[in-house]
Amino acid sequence: MADNDCREHLITASIPLFAAKGLNGVSVREVAAAAGVNLSMISYYFGGKEGLYAAVLKEQFAVLDKLDELEQMDIDTLQKFEWYVRATISRYRKSPYLLRFYTSELTTPTVCFETIVKPAIKKVVQMLLETFTDGLSHERFREGLNPADTVLALAGMINFYFLLEPATAELVDHTPQRDEELIRHIMDIFTRGILK
Amino acid sequence: MADNDCREHLITASIPLFAAKGLNGVSVREVAAAAGVNLSMISYYFGGKEGLYAAVLKEQFAVLDKLDELEQMDIDTLQKFEWYVRATISRYRKSPYLLRFYTSELTTPTVCFETIVKPAIKKVVQMLLETFTDGLSHERFREGLNPADTVLALAGMINFYFLLEPATAELVDHTPQRDEELIRHIMDIFTRGILK
DNA sequence: GTCTATATTGCGATAGAC
DNA sequence: GTCTATCGCAATATAGAC
Numbered sequence: 001m002a003d004n005d006c007r008e009h010l011i012t013a014s015i016p017l018f019a020a021k022g023l024n025g026v027s028v029r030e031v032a033a034a035a036g037v038n039l040s041m042i043s044y045y046f047g048g049k050e051g052l053y054a055a056v057l058k059e060q061f062a063v064l065d066k067l068d069e070l071e072q073m074d075i076d077t078l079q080k081f082e083w084y085v086r087a088t089i090s091r092y093r094k095s096p097y098l099l100r101f102y103t104s105e106l107t108t109p110t111v112c113f114e115t116i117v118k119p120a121i122k123k124v125v126q127m128l129l130e131t132f133t134d135g136l137s138h139e140r141f142r143e144g145l146n147p148a149d150t151v152l153a154l155a156g157m158i159n160f161y162f163l164l165e166p167a168t169a170e171l172v173d174h175t176p177q178r179d180e181e182l183i184r185h186i187m188d189i190f191t192r193g194i195l196k
Numbered sequence: 197m198a199d200n201d202c203r204e205h206l207i208t209a210s211i212p213l214f215a216a217k218g219l220n221g222v223s224v225r226e227v228a229a230a231a232g233v234n235l236s237m238i239s240y241y242f243g244g245k246e247g248l249y250a251a252v253l254k255e256q257f258a259v260l261d262k263l264d265e266l267e268q269m270d271i272d273t274l275q276k277f278e279w280y281v282r283a284t285i286s287r288y289r290k291s292p293y294l295l296r297f298y299t300s301e302l303t304t305p306t307v308c309f310e311t312i313v314k315p316a317i318k319k320v321v322q323m324l325l326e327t328f329t330d331g332l333s334h335e336r337f338r339e340g341l342n343p344a345d346t347v348l349a350l351a352g353m354i355n356f357y358f359l360l361e362p363a364t365a366e367l368v369d370h371t372p373q374r375d376e377e378l379i380r381h382i383m384d385i386f387t388r389g390i391l392k
Numbered sequence: 393g394t395c396t397a398t399a400t401t402g403c404g405a406t407a408g409a410c
Numbered sequence: 411g412t413c414t415a416t417c418g419c420a421a422t423a424t425a426g427a428c
Contacts, residue, residue, distance in 0.1 A: 022221075106359055118363045121360065125363075153381070164317065190389065
């Protein structure tokens with residue numbers, strides 16, 4: 001195996017395993033076999049199983065950095081929210097394991113929660129809060145809206161839809177073909193919900 | 197230890213442990229110590245660790261049965277949705293580990309997912325779908341609403357708020373004192389979002 | 393029903409050869 | 411860098427005494 005292909009193979013192979021079974025549900029032997037790599041390479045490259053898991057999480061959450069663009073965009077607040085919804089959905093489509101790591105860390109946190117996951121979530125929420133308060137002055141939002149409740153409501157509508165997929169696949173069509181309809185639907189409820 | 201106090205002690209002590217660390221993150225020794233009970237009692241009463249976990253999940257999800265009342269209530273559709281929101285929040289307050297089992301099973305399912313969790317979730321979603329379609333004829337809902345997207349949006353707003361608590365506690369006030377404000381806020385967005 | 397003691401398996405990590 | 415072989419430990423489960 002040339003150079004540190006090993007390293008990449010281990011990360012790639014362990015993503016679906018960690019996502020499906022969690023840190024404790026996966027053994028180093030299992031990961032090594034899936035990666036087609038010797039068991040000892042995990043300690044060599046990552047210092048152990050937890051190190052590999054941390055590397056996976058770091059890579060998974062790196063995609064959230066793109067959300068920074070939102071601040072400098074020259075569009076109105078509601079368009080920014082729609083951009084967030086659209087970016088979130090496209091992120092979950094491209095990175096189908098991200099939400100699992102997200103919620104797995106929220107419910108059964110590892111050491112990575114404080115260092116990687118919590119900061120990432122706080123950053124997103126904070127960005128949404130700023131977007132909302134920025135828009136308060138020149139948008140026609142109705143009175144009495146609580147900023148936190150408002151942005152969490154929007155985030156909840158999208159994220160929960162994907163979170164529930166394993167349980168509702170037979171009840172609700174979760175295919176990407178419906179994504180545009182879903183976006184319009186969520187934005188319709190949200191927009192009518194917060195405008196005067 | 198009188199009668200099968202052992203059994204109860206084991207369930208009670210293991211709830212927070214399983215909720216915080218998942219099935220694989222907890223050892224039988226740990227549970228036995230927390231319950232003040234001999235290790236072998238787990239196999240005696242539950243046939244092993246997985247049996248104890250299944251018993252815990254069954255008990256945790258039993259509270260969802262109360263949602264059946266909703267069907268026979270003689271109130272309008274929007275009031276039914278508010279009752280659901282209110283019942284969900286009060287359930288999470290009384291049973292603070294329920295959401296963790298919920299999401300833990302959704303992200304890293306055990307054998308209990310198919311037998312306990314998925315049926316429970318489907319039942320709730322189905323009930324919300326019926327509530328919505330029942331209301332379609334005599335409520336002034338706007339045209340073009342997708343039933344599934346609509347009820348999942350409502351469920352998402354509530355559930356996600358609680359799910360994010362570990363990450364946003366410093367950013368958002370999650371105390372029960374604000375529950376009434378949260379209910380009103382979610383219902384305001386939802387109501388404006390779906391009415392004509 | 394409850395205990396102790398133990399059987400057995402699988403785990404993560406690494407020493408040392410190449 | 412990659413391998414084999416193995417160490418030491420912790421896991422679940424249970425046999426058998428009381």
